[in-house]
Amino acid sequence: MSTIAKAMELLNFFSLDRPEIGLSDFHRLAGRDKATTFRHLTALESVGLLEQNPATRAYRIGPAVLRLAHLREVTLPRRAGVRMVLPRLAEITGETAHASILDATGLTTLAHHENKSHSARVVLHESSLPLHATASGIAVLAYGGAALMDHALDQMQVYTDSTMRSRDEVTAAADTARKIGFSIANQSYEAGVTGIGTPLFDSNGIAGSVAVAAVSSRLTPELQHTIKQELRRAARIISQHWGGSIPPALENAWTTHLGPDNACAPADQTEKAS
Amino acid sequence: MSTIAKAMELLNFFSLDRPEIGLSDFHRLAGRDKATTFRHLTALESVGLLEQNPATRAYRIGPAVLRLAHLREVTLPRRAGVRMVLPRLAEITGETAHASILDATGLTTLAHHENKSHSARVVLHESSLPLHATASGIAVLAYGGAALMDHALDQMQVYTDSTMRSRDEVTAAADTARKIGFSIANQSYEAGVTGIGTPLFDSNGIAGSVAVAAVSSRLTPELQHTIKQELRRAARIISQHWGGSIPPALENAWTTHLGPDNACAPADQTEKAS
DNA sequence: CTTGCTGGTTCATTATTTAAACCGATGGTT
DNA sequence: AACCATCGGTTTAAATAATGAACCAGCAAG
Numbered sequence: 091m092s093t094i095a096k097a098m099e100l101l102n103f104f105s106l107d108r109p110e111i112g113l114s115d116f117h118r119l120a121g122r123d124k125a126t127t128f129r130h131l132t133a134l135e136s137v138g139l140l141e142q143n144p145a146t147r148a149y150r151i152g153p154a155v156l157r158l159a160h161l162r163e164v165t166l167p168r169r170a171g172v173r174m175v176l177p178r179l180a181e182i183t184g185e186t187a188h189a190s191i192l193d194a195t196g197l198t199t200l201a202h203h204e205n206k207s208h209s210a211r212v213v214l215h216e217s218s219l220p221l222h223a224t225a226s227g228i229a230v231l232a233y234g235g236a237a238l239m240d241h242a243l244d245q246m247q248v249y250t251d252s253t254m255r256s257r258d259e260v261t262a263a264a265d266t267a268r269k270i271g272f273s274i275a276n277q278s279y280e281a282g283v284t285g286i287g288t289p290l291f292d293s294n295g296i297a298g299s300v301a302v303a304a305v306s307s308r309l310t311p312e313l314q315h316t317i318k319q320e321l322r323r324a325a326r327i328i329s330q331h332w333g334g335s336i337p338p339a340l341e342n343a344w345t346t347h348l349g350p351d352n353a354c355a356p357a358d359q360t361e362k363a364s
Numbered sequence: 365m366s367t368i369a370k371a372m373e374l375l376n377f378f379s380l381d382r383p384e385i386g387l388s389d390f391h392r393l394a395g396r397d398k399a400t401t402f403r404h405l406t407a408l409e410s411v412g413l414l415e416q417n418p419a420t421r422a423y424r425i426g427p428a429v430l431r432l433a434h435l436r437e438v439t440l441p442r443r444a445g446v447r448m449v450l451p452r453l454a455e456i457t458g459e460t461a462h463a464s465i466l467d468a469t470g471l472t473t474l475a476h477h478e479n480k481s482h483s484a485r486v487v488l489h490e491s492s493l494p495l496h497a498t499a500s501g502i503a504v505l506a507y508g509g510a511a512l513m514d515h516a517l518d519q520m521q522v523y524t525d526s527t528m529r530s531r532d533e534v535t536a537a538a539d540t541a542r543k544i545g546f547s548i549a550n551q552s553y554e555a556g557v558t559g560i561g562t563p564l565f566d567s568n569g570i571a572g573s574v575a576v577a578a579v580s581s582r583l584t585p586e587l588q589h590t591i592k593q594e595l596r597r598a599a600r601i602i603s604q605h606w607g608g609s610i611p612p613a614l615e616n617a618w619t620t621h622l623g624p625d626n627a628c629a630p631a632d633q634t635e636k637a638s
Numbered sequence: 639c640t641t642g643c644t645g646g647t648t649c650a651t652t653a654t655t656t657a658a659a660c661c662g663a664t665g666g667t668t
Numbered sequence: 669a670a671c672c673a674t675c676g677g678t679t680t681a682a683a684t685a686a687t688g689a690a691c692c693a694g695c696a697a698g
Contacts, residue, residue, distance in 0.1 A: 093655070093685070094407035097368045101432060109439030113676055123657045128677065133368035138468035139432075144568055147676060151436040153467035156474065158375060158413075159433030160491045162425040165383035193427035194412035200430065217434045294418055367654075367686065387645055397688045402646065421645060 096122070097130040101139065101151070102195050106216060110148040169201055171331030172300075175324040176203040183317045185304040186212040189290065189328065190219055190226045192234070192298050197226055200298065212283050212303040222246045222260045223253050225285030228273035229299035231264040233289045233337070239264065252277045271343030272318050273299075277306055284309050288321045288344075291334030300324050318348055370396070371404040375413065375425070376469055380490060384422040443475055445605030446574075449598040450477040457591045459578040460486040463564065463602065464493055464500045466508070466572050471500055474572065486557050486577040496520045496534045497527050499559030502547035503573035505538040507563045507611070513538065526551045545617035546592050547573075551580055558583050562595045562618075565608030574598050592622055 103111055103119045116131065117124040131149055134140040138154030163169060172189040179187035180203040188202030197219040204211050221227035221242035231239055243257045254260050267273035275285040287301030302317045322344050329336055345351075377385055377393045390405065391398040405423055408414040412428030437443060446463040453461035454477040462476030471493040478485050495501035495516035505513055517531045528534050541547035549559040561575030576591045596618050603610055619625075 092403065092407040092410075093367055094371045094404065095410055098408075098411035098413065104432075104435055104439075106435070106438060109435070114674075124676090125658090125678075126656055129366065129655075130368065133366040134372075136366075136369055136468060137372035139372065141568075150440060151432055153436075153442075153465050153472065154469065155429055155432040155436055156442075156465065157467065157469070157472040157491060158378075158425055158429040160472070161378055161380070161383070162427075162429055164380060164491070166424060168427075168430075191427050191430065193431065194410060195428065195431070198427065198431040198434070217431060217438070294415075388643080398645090399647075399689090400687060403686080 093130075097134055100127070100130055100134065104151055105218065110143055110146065110150045112146070112148040116149070168332065171328050172201045174331070175300075175327050176201060179203070179300070179302065179320050179324050180205045182320050183302050183304070183313065184208060185302050185308075185317070186214065187300070187302050187324075188214055188226075189300040189324075190298050192230050192238075192296060196221060197224070197230065197299070208305070208308075210305055212280075212305060214303070220245075220247060220249070220279065223249050223275065223279045224301070225273045225275040225287035225303075226299040226301045228260075228263050228267050228275060229287040229289045229301065230296055231260070232267035232273060233291075233296045233340070235296075249279050250277055250281050252281075254278060268339070269343060270347040271340055272321065272347070273301075282306050286314065286317050286321065288318075288325045289340070290325055290332065291329045291336060292332035293334055295334070297329075297332060297334060300328060315348070322348065322351070367404075371408055374401070374404055374408065378425055379492065384417055384420065384424045386420070386422040390423070442606065445602050446475045448605065449574075449601050450475060453477070453574070453576065453594050453598050454479045456594050457576050457578070457587065458482060459576050459582075459591070460488065461574070461576050461598075462488055462500070463574040464572050466504050466512075466570060470495060471498070471504060471573070482579070482582075484579055486554075486579060488577070494519075494521060494523070494553065497523050497549065497553045498575070499547045499549040499561035499577075500573040500575045502534075502537050502541050502549060503561040503563045503575065504570055505534070506541035506547060507565075507570045507614070509570075523553050524551055524555050526555075528552060542613070543617060544621040545614055546595065546621070547575075556580050560588065560591050560595065562592075562599045563614070564599055564606065565603045565610060566606035567608055569608070571603075571606060571608060574602060589622070596622065596625070 100116060100120060103116065113124065113128055113131065117127045120127060131140060135142060135152065138152045140149045141152040142149055168191060176187045176189060184205050184207065186202060186204045189200050190197040191200045199214060199217050199219065202214050204213065219226050221231055227242065231242055239261065243260060248255060254263065263273065271288060273287045277283060279285070282305060283303050284306045285301050285303050287299045289296055290298040290300055300321060302321065304313070304317065326336060374390055374394060377390065387398065387402055387405065391401045394401060405414060409416060409426065412426045414423045415426040416423055442465060450461045450463060458479050458481065460476060460478045463474050464471040465474045473488060473491050473493065476488050478487065493500050495505055501516065505516055513535065517534060520529070522529060528537065537547065545562060547561045551557060553559070556579060557577050558580040559575050559577050561573045563570055564572040564574055574595060576595065578587070578591065600610060
């Protein structure tokens with residue numbers, strides 16, 4: 091593995107729970123030598139990808155990422171296409187809608203929209219989602235190929251009693267998702283929350299997923315049907331906005347599972363969402 | 365220089381004008397061997413910092429930066445403190461207000477707010493500002509130490525007829541800014557636009573700057589006075605929000621140049637901006 | 639069929655990275 | 669005070685990884 095990749099791996103140890111990491115912690119977390127780790131950290135710091143908290147000497151993500159993220163969003167907008175449909179998705183379903191983007195390390199939440207009318211609503215607190223335990227994750231696994239599946243199966247953390255523990259369960263869930271066009275994660279990430287998701291595509295192919303996280307006790311068959319129809323609609327709009335197209339296999343899965351796009355007959359070219 | 369830093373340097377060649385760069389262009393821009401460049405690029409791609417446009421094979425900034433930027437903004441919010449004051453700054457001055465953050469590579473625009481009432485207003489189009497040619501840049505140079513000044517003097521691009529060309533001019537401008545507490549860039553970056561700026565601080569010290577970009581023909585002495593007073597106010601609020609404090613030297617410079625904080629007598633603890 | 643470009647690859651040489659041990663400082667215990 | 673553990677950081681020879689000249693293959697224009 092190149093030293094560049096090794097250094098970059100260090101960045102993946104940051105999370106909302108662990109926003110600052112000291113040298114020794116990095117040394118332990120990464121399992122690499124301390125001197126090596128130190129050299130990597132200072133190198134990352136020199137380019138602004140990390141910065142050091144002067145008080146604790148711990149490292150945190152640096153300001154350079156803001157510049158890069160801005161540049162990325164300006165030259166290749168992703169949020170715009172998502173923000174266009176999430177409000178409607180949350181409103182019609184009455185639950186929390188969110189969209190995620192796939193990268194080398196997993197699934198990153200791009201935007202989310204909570205439905206304010208319910209007092210009990212699902213609050214998303216993590217920006218990075220596990221592939222094997224969420225509807226969003228299963229959705230991308232269903233269309234992501236073998237390499238992504240291997241990657242997911244290598245790190246199967248357990249979150250709830252219902253989290254899938256065996257590799258076979260995960261592949262089976264992905265197969266089901268591929269068959270019906272939607273992934274369903276019943277309390278496998280968070281107790282009391284059921285996720286329903288479907289994949290998103292850009293010109294590269296699979297690029298992310300859009301999902302609705304519903305309070306399990308509210309999830310009637312009718313609501314589930316509504317959610318799926320709205321997800322289909324949202325996935326079409328977002329994927330189109332991202333320069334991608336829905337694979338015929340997925341179109342077929344949707345149609346056989348839900349019936350043709352009867353909600354709005356003119357099909358593809360419906361009016362834009364609010 | 366570490367290979368990590370060398371690889372990361374490649375990311376700095378991206379800009380709004382050049383959002384995608386091919387292998388050969390990188391090889392030329394960076395002046396490094398093509399094989400080396402290629403390996404760096406694939407390494408960066410493997411960790412999601414870059415991705416390849418499948419059509420052109422050119423490289424562009426990857427999705428991983430979105431995750432990192434989100435994490436940074438959640439754990440160390442910077443935009444929040446800025447968004448709190450920019451609208452007022454733009455409204456009262458009637459011009460365009462913006463705030464930038466300092467990192468290893470220069471000054472990155474964090475947020476900006478245009479005043480919609482004027483038909484002729486300054487539109488910011490770049491996310492990265494040159495240190496030597498903008499009010500924002502001079503403001504941080506005045507408080508940034510010798511290393512930053514050297515860095516700035518090494519890359520003095522010329523933008524307009526009024527862009528400072530000699531190193532002495534830049535250091536003199538920084539000295540003036542240090543003396544009066546405000547930096548002024550008269551059409552040195554864009555013709556017809558005069559910038560007035562003042563530095564921002566976090567717990568590390570100098571961290572960025574806030575500035576107003578005004579249409580030069582509208583900039584009366586009275587308006588300039590208003591802008592400075594509002595900048596002082598904004599800089600206080602933002603720096604406090606960022607966990608920093610205004611150095612006594614800057615406080616003194618402000619006071620001798622503007623007089624005491626007469627706009628709102630109770631001084632420090634005024635009510636929050638809208 | 640050149641010529642000149644593109645992205646990508648190979649392999650011997652070279653130089654950077656690596657890891658064990660070491661350092662000095664800090665902080666809590668006995 | 670002495671002790672112990674831990675912190676961030678530094679040093680060394682040994683090993684691994686980076687390097688760059690040359691080389692491919694594909695493509696477009698002349």
